[in-house]
């Protein structure tokens with residue numbers, strides 16, 4: 001399980017490798033907040049290499065999204081597989097996030 | 111679990127994919143005996159893609175080797191990983207078989 | 221992995237795992253329960269979504285809500301898997317709680333921007349059945365949360 | 373897979389699998405027992421050689437030697453795994469047999485070209501301990517062959 005942060009132009013891209021769950025969500029939260037405090041405003045989380053996400057992982061995405069919006073920024077998501085899509089649909093979080101099918105499309109959407 | 115049989119020049123090469131155990135050793139035995147009856151005499155079994163071998167798998171190798179020798183042929187082995195080597199050493203079957211580290215070396219040894 | 225199984229074979233797996241009240245163990249326990257389901261050829265979506273997410277929720281509630289991460293308190297996970305269904309019991313050492321009183325509709329506009337409160341909701345959505353019993357050991361007895369899922 | 377574990381963590385897995393007397397099940401049962409050992413970071417050689425080979429031998433003896441492949445008879449495999457050791461019991465429904473009377477030195481020149489008779493020898497070579505008990509259920513009671521291996 002790890003989070004890799006890269007900069008693509010103006011956009012901070014976070015790759016979530018493995019699970020996003022109660023045991024590691026705090027690490028993701030802190031990494032993104034650090035970038036936000038450094039002045040970054042555009043964030044993309046890419047789930048191409050993600051296994052499963054639990055409710056506390058979803059909760060971190062919701063609270064990060066709110067924090068970033070409060071600073072006039074935006075958090076978008078990309079590359080949800082079918083099971084992650086189902087998870088977002090069950091919780092209606094697909095209505096809260098802008099979700100792209102590919103990383104390139106997500107990057108172009110900002 | 112499967113056995114793939116190829117001809118390399120005069121040599122019949124059998125790849126053992128997965129385990130060689132009580133549940134499938136009969137299939138290996140029959141395949142090799144079919145080739146022996148068809149007139150083939152040089153046999154190489156390649157364990158590069160093998161998981162584990164149980165005592166009945168070892169038993170089939172011993173009995174095939176005997177059968178092939180009785181017809182004036184030979185059965186050689188290649189590509190035992192460390193664990194399979196240990197297994198052959200524990201049972202002293204490394205003294206009964208000619209074992210090569212690579213397929214090419216085994217093919218050249220005939 | 222061996223070939224898929226028909227649903228009528230006589231393979232039955234029971235598993236019990238005991239862990240300290242530390243969320244670092246959750247992923248490993250999930251994998252220990254998921255694996256026999258995979259060997260018994262459960263549907264890929266059940267293996268990738270229903271089983272891991274629902275089970276993670278139940279275990280993290282046991283660790284965080286019931287045992288308050290007290291390192292002296294343990295969580296016991298018992299699973300019975302066969303070619304028809306998976307039943308998992310997650311036992312904690314906490315005070316009794318009521319499932320229905322605590323479950324919230326996560327899709328309600330009032331709740332959707334909340335950070336927490338999606339655990340029981342997801343368990344209900346992803347399992348065929350979610351039940352709570354008093355454990356028959358311990359004082360306080362602790363809760364057993366039972367998840368049931370038919371193999372698809 | 374999660375990171376290796378130190379040897380003092382409180383993770384303990386019990387597993388029970390029941391199968392019909394059919395050798396086609398062996399590989400799957402071996403994988404079900406091997407997997408928790410892998411999650412508990414047993415040595416790769418134990419995972420690739422000692423555990424699968426010794427366990428295959430015990431199960432195939434139960435199916436072939438004790439139960440004579442009678443589809444009515446079952447084999448029960450119970451494993452207890454923690455970060456110190458693996459203990460597996462393989463229970464059959466056959467007549468009692470004596471371990472020491474039946475074990476043969478497979479490396480003896482008289483035996484080396486034999487097709488059979490390496491099973492108990494390999495179990496002894498690959499495990500720290502191999503024992504046989506009468507099962508405490510069934511009539512005849514059946515054998516329990518117990519394999520013990522310390523985690524390396």
Ligand SMILES: Nc1ncnc2c1ncn2[C@@H]1O[C@H](COP(=O)(O)OP(=O)(O)O)[C@@H](O)[C@H]1O
Pocket residue numbers: 055277281282285286312314315316317322323324336337338339340341363365
């Ligand atoms: N095992 C448990 N023991 C005690 N209380 C629990 C347990 N599981 C759930 N609860 C209660 O139900 C509430 C809702 O749980 P859940 O839907 O998982 O959301 P969250 O855990 O994020 O609050 C918890 O906050 C807790 O009060």
Ligand SMILES: Nc1ncnc2c1ncn2[C@@H]1O[C@H](COP(=O)(O)OP(=O)(O)O)[C@@H](O)[C@H]1O
Pocket residue numbers: 165429433434437438464466467468469474475476488489490491492493515517
């Ligand atoms: N579970 C068992 N029940 C009855 N007899 C057994 C059992 N396990 C082993 N034996 C006896 O021990 C003998 C030697 O076993 P083993 O060393 O595994 O070689 P093999 O099974 O190839 O004969 C068997 O042939 C059988 O007579």
